[in-house]
Amino acid sequence: MSERYKNRIELLQGTLDLLILQTLLWGPQHGYGVSQAIRANSGDLLQVDAGSLYPALHRLEKQKWIGADWKISENKQEVKVYRLTAAGRKQLMKERSRWEQISDAIGGVLNPAK
């Protein structure tokens, strides 16, 4: 039954990781904050559902590209806050350049050189 979700994660994987890393570049965030930031910065176009977000966050954490700390929020709750690590920063650069390549390539195909 988990197949449905897995497919969607795989579909988004590279991009979602890129988006998360990019979001965390501005500063530490908790999971909900990450999803809201992605949503706001894309003009409500990209909505990351929780079923993709949390597995992605945990996967990135396991790969040590992001770190996690527990902090106390203003309403006295323990909150897991993610931050970008040095390795994550490097990974972000890599993913960005890869994304730009793909984007250029697709752009080139869509608008052949005049």
Add this chain to the structure above:
Amino acid sequence: MKLWWLWRKRERELEKEIQHHLQMAAKERRERGASARDAAAGARREFGNVELVKEVARDAWGWRWLENLYEDLRYGLRVLRQSPAFTLAAVLAIALGVGINVGIFSVLNGVALRLLPIPHAEQVVSVNQVLHGRFSREVHGEGGLVSYPEYLDYRDHNGVFSGLAAYEPFVEVTLAGSRMEQLYGALTTCNFFDVLNEHPAQGRGFTDSDCTAPGANPVVVVSDDLWRRNFRADPALLGKTILLNQTSYTVIGIAPRAFSGTEMLPTAFWVPITMQKALDAGEDYLAADNLSWLAMLGRVRPGVSRKQVRADLSVIAGRIDRRYPGRTTSLVISTATFFGRPDEREVLVPVTSVILTAFGLVLLIACANVSNLLLARASVRHKEMALRLSIGASRWRLVRQLLTESLLLSLAGGALGSLLAFWSFASITRLVASALPREVSALTVNVAPDIQVLAYALALTMVTGIAFGLIPALKSSRLDLNTALKGDSAQFSSGKKSGRFVRNSLVGAQVAVCMVLLLAAGLLLRGLNRAQTVDPGFDMKNVVVALLNLKIQGYDETRATAYVRGLQESVAGLPGVTDIAQAESAPLSHDRSGGDFFVPGRDERLGIGYNRVTPEYLSVVGIPIVRGRGFGQDDWRGASSVIVTESTARRLWPGEDPLGKTLRQSGVGEYSVIGVAKDAQVSQLGEPDTTFLYFPAGPRDNLRTYMLVRFSGGSTPIAKGIRDAMQSLDPNMLVDVGKLEDYLEVWRAPSRIASVLAGSLGGLALLLASIGVYGMASYSVSRSVREIGIRMALGANPAEVMRLVLRRAMWPVLLGGLIGVAGCAAVSWVLSSLLFGLGAHDPIAFISVPMFLLMVALVASYIPARRAMRVEPVVALRYE
């Protein structure tokens, strides 16, 4: 456990994180004006399936297997609880199989693997020489031991030990006291206790000042056991003197209770090696350069590897080799255990492998039984399996689930069996030890479980679980979903050929293994019977034997000769005594001498056993001279006459007249053959064809001699008469008098132990295998009730039905039995040393045992077959 804790922590964190997300989302919705309830519901809706998100997130951490395992365990426990009868049967079968294996392993562990009970025993190694090439060497004990000068070389020139000690393991000594007592002690170098780091509980150990000069240091450290047993734990024993072999020694220390020496047989006392000449009664070993008599134990310096030890000592060994042209020494260096010297291992390894195999076979039968139970149960559970497969479980997942159940079963059985083994094998070992010959019955084996035993038990249990669980798991997870779900249970089990094939093979294998064990037991019993009836080639009836060990009681040659002469006179006067003889060793007494002999002019050297005897000996034990003459009064020790046995004559001078031929002993002298004696089994029961020589005895042999007295009438008054005569000549004399026949007992003991062992294993195997046959037969009857019903409705009579059922049940039995017989015939030679000349393919055993097994199997399948015969056709057709 730590893993579990980590997992729980992560679960809690995940939960908290998701809750936070939901709260934030709800809060935002509320801020946008939704009601509290709508906001919460909306947030939840947007989030999706919380459990699913958790599961995928968990996947990211790779925790999935742990969770599956937890589920499998919970489910498995529930399933096993649901069928308590099955669970109990399986657990008991496994407990039995694993229990006996763990038990026997804990004995072997105590004998051969357990480290010495000393501090940092893992640092202590035993160093042994293995000599190759052409050389001659005197051996006192084992060939791997070293001489004192060799020891000094190793001690002084090595750079790898913090200390190297040497000791003579078994010195037979008489302790004088209220009664004379024979003890085994050790002669040790004075660093012995320091190297072992084992210091006396009271008093002190040896120091260098105790090893100053030969004969100068009569001090002794006694064992705790000796102190308690012989001196009633006298606290004032320290500083007193005790008499060992007529020399007085001052007690300077009492060993701790837990330290009984470094040998299998407990050591009663330790004496400095410089006292060797006094303790060994006259012979000077310390100066002998080419004599094997000392065992070496070295404590390896921290950080030095075994490889370095070997390299370092090999250099020294090479230097020693240069003193003996033709000799090459290789070293065997092993962590010191009670039974670890190469000569001891040589005995141990073959025996151990046979024993472990036999015990393993019983476990195998038990596994087959549980396998069959699981297979039978699989036919009941196939609907459950089909259901799980159809809602998307993978086959691998089901196999894992079923294997988890098997492992649960085997863990329960293994734990129960191991507990029983730990609890019972200590007493079983004592029982077995008490059945051993007197000399070794004091042997102590620590069978208490240690880490090695526990590891073995766990490994065996896991392997067992997989062994009996794998085939059923693979089979029952492969289903035809369609028919299985429709509920036609008959098709799964009895209709399909492959299901029956697997179960039949299991039963066949059980019978085969059982056959091997029973045949072995049968052969051993026949061997035992033979040992009781065998004709050793000499007449052992009506002979009483007295061992006169005068040397260790302080006698010299003159006094010994006078004593023996006096004893002979008074024994000859006893009523009923017809003849008296003396010999260096009594026949079959395990007291043996031998040497290297060759015929001058020939290259071949032969190790031949011999005995030094008085002229009357051959007639007293009833060995006839077939050619030439026996010894006369002119033949004395040192004379050049020798009597050879027929086999020896055949071996050395085939087709020639042996009389007058010359035989030479390496480094000793030349002899000419004066007579040929009939072959007799004097050194090895059951082996008449060994070569053997007789030399004349002389006054020197009186220091330690067997007196053999032939008599007519009852043995008791003669034995008493000899005892009295011995003590009237010397009240302190240690008396050892018995019947010559009793020496046979020593030979029978190992074969009796082996046959009891094989018999009980065979019995267990038979029990398990007949349960297997019975289970198989009754299962197949219950599965084919409908078929039987149809046959009977169509007019088959009960006898035919019975035949059908029996035929089906007996096929695998017959086939397995045949394989078992063939298998046993192929390996039964390993038992030949216990069969006393009985062929390893003894027809009586090989016919009667299979017949017996077949009978049992027939009975086991007859009971269910009778049930089938009583099937009511109408009931059967409505069945299911």
